[in-house]
Amino acid sequence: MALSPDQEIEFTETDISSVLEVLHNLALGGWVNFSPEVEPEVQVPERSALVGLFSARGNAVPLATWTAPQVEGRRITLGITHGSGPRALQRLAEHALELPDGWLKAADHPRRGLVITVPNGYDVASALNWLLRAGEILSSVELSGSWLARTYSP
Template identity: 35%
Template sequence: MPRSRPTEIEFVDVDDARLLAAAAALTDRGEGWINLEPIVDEEHQPMQAGPFAFLAGPSHDIPTVTWMPGRHQPGGETKPTTVGLQHAAGPRVARTLAASGLPLPEQWRVTQDHPRRGLVASVPAAVADPRSVLEWLLRAAASVCTVTTTGRWRAAVHDGRTG
């Protein structure tokens, strides 16, 4: 059975009530995910890659952030929240972010930091407040974005349900 279509939300600030309500609902259910991207005007869109671009791998001049709440386990335990950042900032973006004043928050654990696949981190449930996590992710994405943005963001909220 196919998954339901995502709900799109455009917003300016992490305190957007619709964004936070969506994150809270996913957190309560322990399923689904949110993909977020900065909005870029057409004149600032990156050039389309040539026919052999697949050899170089993906280029994420416009970064994509993914936030996935921790899954609820039998017995009441909740798995860590997982976050990701696809970017074009090169290898070891966690170090790049730290050098620019955006170190990963304490207790977050990097599980992947790869130039093509991006940065993935695990956030323990005890420190996985959606607003704080999303705020850091948006700041990180803005700092590695290589094109001019509008200052607005687009969130695609996937509820994780089928049908």
């Protein structure tokens, strides 16, 4: 059974204000999935079920996730599933996108994605900008700069 989002918000990388309000008010254990829009002229490569089953890579179009902690005061979790292969953090560093001080890598797997934890109280706008930029870098196709946020309650 698919879970339906509580809310869907269209936004652009240059105007994240509508999403910031949602992230500031996200319930404990709630999460937001961020799906980028692909440039209209770009053909997204399709994957067969067999290739998907045995491939060590995720999808060409990334999916970014922001998860609120389950318990007050714990760390926020950011995740990105992507198709750019292993060593995502190294690839981000090659594009001058380093992990900020205090952020921790929880996982960097080519199929399951990149998972980062962010200290509670970190600037929400800065963290969201980092997540969107990372998604853009790790995308295997050209993105338009527009995103769709889908919010979920625990």
